[in-house]
Amino acid sequence: MKKIQTLYLILGIFFFQNCQQQSSEGVSPTGNGQGGSLARFTLGEGFLYTVSDFDMNVFDINTNPSVPNKLKTIKLGFGAETIFPYKNMLFIGTTTGMKIFDNQDQTNPKLLSTFTHVYSCDPVVVQGNYAYVTLRNGNACTRGQNSLDIVDIKDPKNPLLIKTIPMQNPHGLAVDGNNLFVCEGNFGLKSFDLTDPLKPVEREFLKDVISYDVIPNDKKLIVTGKNGIYQYDYSDPKALKLLSNIPLE
Amino acid sequence: MKKILLFSLITLSFLGCFKSNTEPYYSTGYRPIYMSRTEIEKVSVTTPQALKTPGKIYIKDGYLFVNEVNKGVHIFNNKDPKKPLKIAFIQIPGNIDIAIRGAILYADNYTDLLSFDVTNPTEAKLLNRTKDIFPNQNFPPYTGINFECVNNSKGTVVGWEKIDYNSPDYKTTKFNCYR
Numbered sequence: 001m002k003k004i005q006t007l008y009l010i011l012g013i014f015f016f017q018n019c020q021q022q023s024s025e026g027v028s029p030t031g032n033g034q035g036g037s038l039a040r041f042t043l044g045e046g047f048l049y050t051v052s053d054f055d056m057n058v059f060d061i062n063t064n065p066s067v068p069n070k071l072k073t074i075k076l077g078f079g080a081e082t083i084f085p086y087k088n089m090l091f092i093g094t095t096t097g098m099k100i101f102d103n104q105d106q107t108n109p110k111l112l113s114t115f116t117h118v119y120s121c122d123p124v125v126v127q128g129n130y131a132y133v134t135l136r137n138g139n140a141c142t143r144g145q146n147s148l149d150i151v152d153i154k155d156p157k158n159p160l161l162i163k164t165i166p167m168q169n170p171h172g173l174a175v176d177g178n179n180l181f182v183c184e185g186n187f188g189l190k191s192f193d194l195t196d197p198l199k200p201v202e203r204e205f206l207k208d209v210i211s212y213d214v215i216p217n218d219k220k221l222i223v224t225g226k227n228g229i230y231q232y233d234y235s236d237p238k239a240l241k242l243l244s245n246i247p248l249e
Numbered sequence: 250m251k252k253i254l255l256f257s258l259i260t261l262s263f264l265g266c267f268k269s270n271t272e273p274y275y276s277t278g279y280r281p282i283y284m285s286r287t288e289i290e291k292v293s294v295t296t297p298q299a300l301k302t303p304g305k306i307y308i309k310d311g312y313l314f315v316n317e318v319n320k321g322v323h324i325f326n327n328k329d330p331k332k333p334l335k336i337a338f339i340q341i342p343g344n345i346d347i348a349i350r351g352a353i354l355y356a357d358n359y360t361d362l363l364s365f366d367v368t369n370p371t372e373a374k375l376l377n378r379t380k381d382i383f384p385n386q387n388f389p390p391y392t393g394i395n396f397e398c399v400n401n402s403k404g405t406v407v408g409w410e411k412i413d414y415n416s417p418d419y420k421t422t423k424f425n426c427y428r
Binding site: 026027028029030031032033034035036038039040041042043046048050052053054057059061065066067068070213215217220222224225226228229231233243244246247248249 | 346362
């Protein structure tokens with residue numbers, strides 16, 4: 001009897017170690033990673049898109065993933081800051097507005113529309129029929145205003161401003177189902193209930209968390225800011241639960 | 250009347266000449282910061298480094314990548330978000346943005362685009378460098394200002410510094426360009 005117990009124990013340890021080894025495996029050779037809303041690099045299925053001040057570059061990374069092959073450069077005008085992929089479209093935040101590109105042909109994004117607003121710094125994220133754009137005043141965008149704009153993009157050729165909600169100094173943002181998170185720079189991090197996609201209701205305002213950008217993933221939120229990296233669990237969206245903090249050194 | 254106007258115009262244009270010849274004339278301006286090819290290409294994978302100025306963030310397969318503004322990328326094993334472990338640093342001068350498809354990390358290195366194999370994140374390997382993908386900063390990111398014209402033989406412009414009366418290099422800086 002004792003022998004069997006010992007055997008089980010040894011087997012147990014063996015499998016446990018095996019499991020541990022599994023969980024410490026490296027980066028998988030498939031799939032795309034996930035960035036925040038301030039990203040200027042984004043991916044398609046085998047394509048890399050980068051935006052810099054004046055233009056967007058399209059790279060083939062399918063044929064030879066280690067050597068990106070530039071397929072084309074698309075002029076964007078002035079002040080391109082962020083790029084966000086959604087379904088078959090690319091949303092580009094610029095200092096003068098949001099540009100929507102049709103990306104069904106991933107080698108050749110085509111401009112569908114430009115949603116113009118006042119001169120601001122502005123990332124954009126999209127969910128369903130709505131784009132959420134933050135407009136921020138500061139540094140390179142001194143003439144801007146501070147707000148969150150909700151834009152109807154049901155017809156991406158004709159985006160319509162639905163609502164402007166005043167903010168303090170919004171930077172990056174993220175939307176995940178009924179949750180909307182807005183980084184308010186030095187003012188903190190805001191969490192909204194987005195049950196009604198047109199009526200975000202503020203749930204929490206963490207004033208100590210200086211925040212620039214966020215990534216939501218599997219009900220966990222990663223926040224970056226001047227004071228370091230914070231991670232929260234939002235399985236209970238009413239109250240963000242702090243998981244860890246990576247401080248500055 | 251027309252003659253006076255013409256005369257004033259000519260006088261004014263001469264004044265313009267005098268002003269542009271008197272140097273340094275403008276009170277403040279910008280001067281390019283150059284970096285040599287060798288410095289730009291100082292890319293390496295090192296042990297974890299101090300997190301000082303976190304920039305953009307990126308995740309893949311339980312790993313968290315945090316840009317250290319203009320310096321490189323911190324890699325964390327984040328499989329347990331309660332205990333993120335800093336495991337390596339990729340030194341990339343001028344890095345701001347990254348993206349990862351499969352196990353390949355794409356990163357900007359000032360004007361260049363790099364790709365790394367990050368299958369084993371503690372032993373990331375540089376796979377490729379594509380030069381001159383991103384625009385050179387041939388003028389400061391402001392308008393209505395004076396600056397020293399860029400001389401590309403001095404290297405790649407990686408930034409701009411403000412020069413005024415108090416700067417030690419004030420007298421040697423020529424604000425010969427305007428934007």
